[in-house]
Amino acid sequence: MTASNATVTTPARIALITGGSRGLGRNTALHLARQGTDVVLTYKGHEADALAVVREIEALGRQGVALQLDMGDSAGFKGFAERVKAVLSSQWQREHFDYLVNNAGTGVHAAFADTTEAQFDELVNVHLKGTFFLTQKLLPLIADGGRIVNTSSGLARFSLPGYAAYAAMKGGIEVLTRYMAKELGARRIAVNTIAPGAIETDFGGGAVRDNQQLNTQIAGLTAMGRVGLPDDIGGAVAALLSEGNGWMTGQRVEVSGGMML
Secondary structure: OOOOOOOOOOOOOEEEEOOOOOHHHHHHHHHHHHOOOEEEEEEOOOHHHHHHHHHHHHHOOOOEEEEEOOOOOHHHHHHHHHHHHHHHHHHHOOOOEEEEEEOOOOOOOOOHHHOOHHHHHHHHHHHHHHHHHHHHHHHHHEEEEEEEEEEOOHHHOOOOOOOHHHHHHHHHHHHHHHHHHHHHHHHOOEEEEEEEOOEOOOHHHHHHHHOHHHHHHHHHOEOOOOOEOHHHHHHHHHHHOOOOOOOOOOOEEEEOOOEOO
């Protein structure tokens, strides 16, 4: 009797990243692809950018799919979940994905006294309500033993004028993360928060990236002596989702280079 030489191939992990067509979402998608993970990414309105990221993922030897999603419109979440289910079946012949990264967001810079209800409602819908109910709708599609990463901000720890409403949403995300970790623990789903500091992206009009005076000011408040780069965050999310890191749950991980310690 001879031993079989057949090898067992473990299916690739699949991540779903909201807001994956640009900025930190794009960077996270590429880090995960390099790590051997296939990616479903969402975009709100710039399909060409999303498809460009898919091509980058494919160039790294992984599979990628782009799906349209408006995080501010919870009425569309049920239909989106159905599209994800269909894509999992057609693209991967699977019923579940492994990792959910709630990354999509929008920013408002306005003094507390000047923030309008419309601005506040937009932030609630995208950041807090969107994360809550999209995750709820996707729960049947997330594999037992999977992972969820929610996105907060350093602004939930330190306070800078003009970000009261935005930071309040991120504080809500951090509380929600702990509750999700508690309630999803029975399915061995780990849920954590990533909290970026100031990063050089086009977020908020690209002020941190393009305003040298602001960039220098923030660098001076940061232990590592510089403003963050997208690679700093994409790499951190990929690390949270790496093999062997599933025992950490309900935690807030700030990736700010030690901003305002």
